[in-house]
Amino acid sequence: MSLRDIANPKKKPRERYTRQLSAKEVRAMKKRGYDAERELVHMLRDVGFSAIRVPVSAPSKEPLPDVFAIKDNIIIAVEVKAQVRYAYY
Numbered sequence: 241m242s243l244r245d246i247a248n249p250k251k252k253p254r255e256r257y258t259r260q261l262s263a264k265e266v267r268a269m270k271k272r273g274y275d276a277e278r279e280l281v282h283m284l285r286d287v288g289f290s291a292i293r294v295p296v297s298a299p300s301k302e303p304l305p306d307v308f309a310i311k312d313n314i315i316i317a318v319e320v321k322a323q324v325r326y327a328y329y
Contacts, residue, residue: 272322272324273306273320273321273322275322276320276321276322277293277306277307277320278293280307280318280320281293281307281309284307284309284316288311289309289310289311289314289316290309290310290311291307291308291309291310292307292308292309293306293307294306294307294308303319305317305318305319306318306319306320307320
């Protein structure tokens with residue numbers, strides 16, 4: 241083994257971890273996303289935006305955001321991601 245081999249070892253690609261989800265788990269994930277979208281719409285409306293949730297479930301070449309909000313000349317488009325715990329940034 242040379243020093244070059246030690247300095248630049250070729251790593252095997254990591255195998256991707258996957259698992260099967262039950263129908264109940266899939267429904268829970270979808271509901272969590274739906275609830276997060278609705279909560280964001282309510283938060284935006286509370287601060288004066290006109291906000292709507294755009295329900296799009298089918299994948300497409302031109303993905304749409306989940307929530308649109310407009311206030312005066314400000315337009316916001318948001319793709320919502322829900323986690324198990326709340327994290328505010």
